[in-house]
Amino acid sequence: MRLLRRSGTGDFSLTPFSDDAIPPYAILSHTWGADTEEVTFDDLTNGTGKNKAGYEKIQFCREQAALDDLEYFWIDTCCINKADKPELSQAIKSMFRWYRNATRCYVYLSDVSTTSIPPNRKKNNEDYNPLLWESDFRKSRWFTRGWTLQELLAPCSVTFYSRERKRLGDKSSLGQHIHEITGIPTSALQGSLLSQFTVNERLSWREHRQTKLKEDMAYSLQGIFGVYVAPIYGEGAATAFKRLMGEIDKLENCIQHLRLTDPRDDKKRIEGTKGGLLDDSYRWILENSEFRQWRNDPQSRLLWIKGDPGKGKTMLLCGIINELSKSIRQTHQLSYFFCQATDSRINNATAVVRGLLYLLISQQPHLVSHIQKYDHAGKALFEDANAWVVLSEIFAHILQDLSLNSTYLAVDALDECVTDLPKVLDFIVLMSSISSRVKWIVSSRNEAYIEQKLQLNDSGIRLSLELKENAAQVSHAVHAYIDHCLSELPEIAHDQLLQDSVRDKMQQKANGTFLWVSLVIQELKKVPEGMMGWEARQILEEVPTDLKDVYRRMIEQITRLRSQYPELCRQVLSTVLATYRPLHLQELHVLSGLPTKVQNVNQATTAIVKMCGSFLTIREANVYIIHQSARDFLSKEAKHELVPYGIGNVHQSIFSRSLQVMSTTLRRDIYSLGALGFSAKNIKPPDLDPLAASRYSCIYWVNHLCDWKSNSSADHSITLQDIRAIDNFIREKYLYWLEALSLCKSISEGVVSMERLEAVIQVIHQSLNLIVKDARRFIMYHKLAIENSPLQTYASALVFSPKRSLIRDLFKKEEPKWITMKPAIGDAWGACLSTLEGHSETVRSVAFSHDSTRLASASDDCTVKIWDASSGACLSTLEGHSETVRSVAFSHDSTRLASASDDCTVKIWDASSGACLSTLEGHSGEVTSVAFSHDSTRLASASGDCTVKIWDASSGACLSTLEGHSGEVRSVAFSHDSTRLASASGDCTVKIWDASSGACLSTLEGHSQWVTSVAFSHDSTRLASASGDCTVKIWDASSGACLSTLEGHSQWVTSVAFSHDSTRLASASGDCTVKIWDASSGACLSTLEGHSQWVTSVAFSHDSTRLASASYDCTVKIWDASSGACLSTLDVGSALENISFDATGLYLYTTRGTISINATGLVSTPIAIDPQTPEYKGLGLSSDRTWITHDSKKLVWLPSEYRPMCLAAALGKTIGIGVGTGRVSIFEFQPNIG
Incomplete structure (x- = not known):
């Protein structure tokens, strides 16, 4: 940290300090003027800046620090070298801490004056009055800036000054005003932990605040949430805010798990x-x-x-x-x-x-x-x-x-x-x-x-x-405690003679022990009304002074109870001794084996607890042992009365009763959640909790089994009856138990329980050992899915378990009936748990046939695979390429498949049989792109050898080699009437070819850098080209004349698309913008700003009223194609290379699923829109790629090895997922999903 040090002469100098040696300092909070008016780090180091307006603020801070006897002070404008990016980043990270640790924080309000007089005040009445500045204070710009939020909340001492340097008040005296201005709770202003306020509440404090740099609105909130995001200026507000929220989510999850x-x-x-x-x-x-x-x-x-x-x-x-x-x-x-x-x-x-x-x-x-x-x-x-x-x-x-x-x-x-x-x-x-x-x-x-x-x-x-001196103080404290307790006993409090007598006796016998007093008071509270005068003296005479003797007396009182109550008290006390945490009344009732035929379980159990002397106490329906010394007595001195057959016998009873209560109460969807993807962190137990009696048993039943075994002799070991009980429970209730563990947030404890159960069972019973071993593998593999969403026990966990899993087989009736085709899984645990094995390296591309019956995948392993989209079976492995297969494309009639490879060939395959119909040789460089004509009769290929080839899609014959480009051909596109072909090249040209003869109809020159993309208008009359020279050109598709050169982008243009009525053209660029152009005049109609990274693809809706754009910032934006207003921002979680509207304009096709546009809440006016989670229509993937979704509702959790590392395709009722290990998983669903 670099501080300003004031000198006695009125000067000051910059002084650096390490974090462990920072002296007390003052700090300034203010609003920045124009950059040219603020004194910078360079100004101070160069001795300039005294003539700038901002110098006045430095002088103010120096003088105020001197009045507060502080030698050092800090001001953001000049103490940070903003030209040093690492230093700036570290300063942003440390800013909240620097303000928090400041001895004094001075807020200089340049727009608040103490000398301004309301118009209705007379000149002769100019006395200082808060009302003179209160209006200015409430309207001060300081309350509207983003960075000043943390400057208000972080410091202990915040004092406000007018531009005349008059003290207006501090955060405490002005607290009500600040609360009314900002909406921030007074408790937060007074120093309450910010973490006590919800994330949404803290986010609301930023409302009506702005920052000069749009990303700073996110960066300025870091200290408020205690997270850090490295500043990346230029990324855009949406991306910065997304990164901030990601860090907040990680923090919240970490604290929750901790x-x-x-x-x-x-x-x-x-x-x-x-x-x-x-x-x-x-x-x-x-x-x-x-x-x-x-x-x-x-x-x-x-x-x-x-x-x-x-x-x-x-x-x-x-x-x-x-x-x-x-x-x-x-x-x-x-x-x-x-x-x-x-x-x-x-x-x-x-x-x-x-x-x-x-x-x-x-x-x-x-x-x-x-x-x-x-x-x-x-x-x-x-x-x-x-x-x-x-x-x-x-x-x-x-x-x-x-x-x-x-x-x-x-x-x-x-x-x-x-x-x-x-x-x-x-x-x-x-x-x-x-x-x-x-x-x-x-x-x-x-x-x-x-x-x-x-x-x-x-x-x-x-x-x-x-120690003597401390013992006397403790004794006085105990006497005060006695007085307090007696004041709460009405019969004693209202009888002074009785009160004096009882107090004196208790002080004599208490021996400086609070617990002794507490135990006696508990007994006095049980005296029947009207009997206190006699009973109190009698009790105090009988009660011993030693704690152990008091406990012994309590045990004797229990044994003298009438009827069955001594035995019920013994059952309760022994259960409390043997359990691992305090029990709820309903848990204690079940595990102690108390009579079941009672009207109110809680009342009946409470009555028995109160009979157990004062050993136990109840708070919020949970039962606790009164003190550790009481537990020590019960487990040692009283063990023969409480556990005459040993503690192992108690563990056996608790284990047996636990299995009984779980078998009785556990069932599928016990909390009636309904949705399979319901998140565990959003679940709260209902008021009438169906797990209230079995919650403890769910977590600890195996522990009691193990402790029974370790505390029992060979004659009292696990019996065949116990083996059957365990076997029946696992066969009938295992999945319901896993769901309950998730609801209890105890899946991890369940994993340990199954490991312990396997260790106990394996030496006792072989057949039970097999099912326990499988059950352990089941919970270990599916732990994360079930832990996050309890009902995935019946979806993901069953779907992704091996075929020969005993648990999967036992509970197959619980599998979702609406999944008609599941990915192929290995036979047993420990085998390769992958789907549709075949590819050995990254899957580069997946594509559905146009009739939706098949899926093709291309891989770096040099193969293409065709999968049956209904059965998931691998219909064909298309081998023949010797290098990476980059792209696959089905013909529009779905009968053939083309593949392009780095081995310089194109192959055409029979999409039904998988037979290689043709190997199209001729290219001398890698084949970068393939495209079928719309009538499916021809195939075009683009290559790094600078040529385009047109092939007969039936015979595989090379109809034409289109030579003329001098650089790599990057893209090819057929016109919609299939008569012409356009090619884009790294040689800065576009060529239009006759698709029948192969003749070059036009060479379109004019671009000064490579051409990235070409697109025909839908009426086939015009062609648009995008280039690295930052321009778009529109050409006459017949004559090849350049109709317009569309300039305006500042970086390369990545994609172009015509509207379906051919009147407008959209372009996407590396400058993070989209532009809409008049396709006739070439005029720029709109510049659509909002993306923070390259825009990769654009697409018009079929009615030409809306435009969608996809970007590397992981969002899709929907725009009004006429006004240019951003209608919606969809956070899709990853970059999308290609997007397109359906014919109705209601849905947007992406490789991640079909997005419902209407469901995203489109607006009709241009406003700043935070990214929304898109609403997907039909099948899709969640933004983090961990879920298969339907209509944006989570359906099936994907284990990590089944998540798409490259591409996925969703169409109709089928979704195909390509993963990095070279596999493709195919799911097919019934229409009535969920």
Whole structure:
């Protein structure tokens, strides 16, 4: 970063700084005047620019910085060397961060004056009044510029000044005005995380804003979204915005996949289950000497709070997090994580890092750039066996990133990190020693192992809650907690004598333990109304002071319950002990085996939970163990009462009940989504969730099977009955289970489950092992499809599974009946999983016959293949060419096929038998193009040998060799009456030939560079040619006279097309424009601007009212052919070489499918239109080539090896796809698709 340094003499100089040494600085926000009036980097380095108008702003910023005692300041006009492209790119990337990190931001409003007086005010009343400038303030140009949006939101301190340098106010005092002007929520103006606002909400803030360079409207939003797109000026606003949205989508997906849990939600849940956070229970620590040292001393980077169970460590950390959140500046970040041993999602080292990363990246999205492997690995990066290695490395890089704000990291309950705790401890110690801008605060029980690993040195501080001075503070906090709890018990709160008695007794016995107080209060809450006076004293006399004795007393109370309730409580407590996460009431009811004949499952289960002493608590219908110490007691001291036959027996029961509930509830399309392509990320469980009771079972049933096996003796191993249950479930419910896993966002867990199931079953039962092995391959191969769209379980997954797949065979009834022809698939897993094998290299071209019955493909493997478009069978492999086959073309009567090759030959094939009818030899250079005449009697070929040949399409005889060109012939075209042929050449000429005799009728000279394209008018009277000399010429097709030279393009012209009424001509160019010309006069009627890259093809609708253009910017634009207005911009996802309208003008034919023009929302006036997703009529491909679509609705997900790497063709009910490995896949669908 380069800053301006002010001197005492009033001068200033440029001073560069590395990112780790930037001093405090002020920054200017303003609107640019004319470029010639702004002081530039060159002006400052050359000592010029003092006479420019912009110099006044520099002086203002310097003087204001001096008043704020800041030595350095920054201004965009002169601190960036814009001639240095890498520096400019880096500056754009860093701009948001530079404004955010500024100590002061001064907004200079050159169009707001504090001296202007409304006309109705008298001269003698000129006192300063905000009303004098408020109107100007609201209308200020500053609020309409694109770049000023981030300059408003990024800095902590934003102060506004008039052109007289008078302070108008700051972002806080003027917040309501700014909100009304911009529509930006006041919370965003006050510094709330921008990531808390939706993408669409943030995009709406750009409305009514403009930038001088159209691409900057996208680039100026980078910081708002925390992404980066390299500036490419000249690409156009649409392309820049498309790239921006692509980066935003990647960021959103990454954060979504990174999220295992949201620690903010965990914090709310913990506070809720513990009765809320009481200020007096934690505020003592804010004045604690160890805490203050950690907070204020830059060298103290690690604080460890340790204490016995129930001492309030977790709530203490919740309070500290709240205080840090309120007091830290916008330039600081806070991330935290709560370990919980009872929840397998958040009790391991990887979960700790994921949780901390999730919150950090949510606050500073640009840090996601460190997760570069994500783009390739996807969600697996966060879940596979190497997750800790990769994530800890990413986290370490982030913590050392110079762009990372000063950061506080908090981890609660390290002792509850069940898996890989040593890794977490080592990581914390290492990072606290090397990252100076990061402070850690952690808590745990008094465990020697943790103390040994932390090895606190000069950078670490230990805060023990048992130390005398701290214990006294904790005791005072507990007393405050007692007072708070008693105030919420009406019978005690309204009886002062009883309140004093109960308080005194609780303070005597609490021993500084919050948990003890909480357990006693829970028991007091159960006292019947009117009995509190006697019962409260009795309870306090009986309840022990030691936590374990309190728990023992609770167990004894359970055993004294009447009837069947002790056993029901035992079932509930043992189930809670054995499960891997807190259970929903409906899940607990099923897995505990509670009575089913109840009117309300939730109410019945809640009643049993409340009978389980105070071991359990319910929050939002989920059941939690009250504290880790309670879990420890139940699993150790009380295990004989709860699990008399061992924990393995409990796992067996949960496994068995899981299979039962899944078999009962799972079915196809359980959420009634309907559409096969319904995206998983758009799915929310319905209010009456049919998976509520089985959600846990879907994810964990195999885990319980494995834990049953590992915790059971040989006498209690898996029985034949259990084998049958598993076998029946897979045979009858497997696909429904996969759908449910996707709905639960747990497909990855399903993959692991099948791997574990295979490992368990393979040594027990051979036949079951075969189906389990196939089921594992099924989920592994189709994981991505099902994960993204649950109902692709029944489409893509079945269609693209091997023929001998047991799962495919078992569930063939679920396959879509409307796919009448599917691509041929290998017989077994592990074999080549390709369709229509044959081509061994890139497929260059695919084309349907005109009767739609066959498909031809040309390949770099020197072959042509003809496929039956109905059956998908390869009818013929046409071998004979010795080099790349570049092009194929069917005759218009569909009886013959021509192929052009780099081996200098053209071959004509019988389209039915595949027999080679003729090898047309004669060219001495590669054949670049072939074209049949419209009456199918002749074939023309163009070649690099500078000739055109006309062949008899029946006999293959060379009718004529058309010589005369001195350069490569690039294109040939027959006139619509088939009497003439035109050829375009690199020799800068066009020749018109008699298609019968081969005589050269005219040589059309005039172009000064190569001719790229030729086209006859539909009445065959005129010919148009496009050239690299940036011109189009219109010629008289009979005389060869040049009727017009159409000049105006600034780069080569790539394509020309006549309107069907032959009155207009359209040209496409490398200058990113399309021009419409009067075909008679040659006048330019319209210049159609909007594409950001080469325009490759143009086509008129048959009624000549509209024009379509295709471009390398991956869009198709529809234009009004009369007015030149852009009616629609279609984002097709890739460049299209050829487009054409159908006869009705309602559809546009492309190699990606048939686009419905009416469905794109055409407009009748020229406006700036953001790219739309085109509406395809009939079959097509999605823009990212991952889906076969019908009427733009997603039908079938394509596995990666089945996606088109080159070309695809869709016609009628059939779609053919050529892939880079040399295969062609053909699908045929019934009319009633979906």
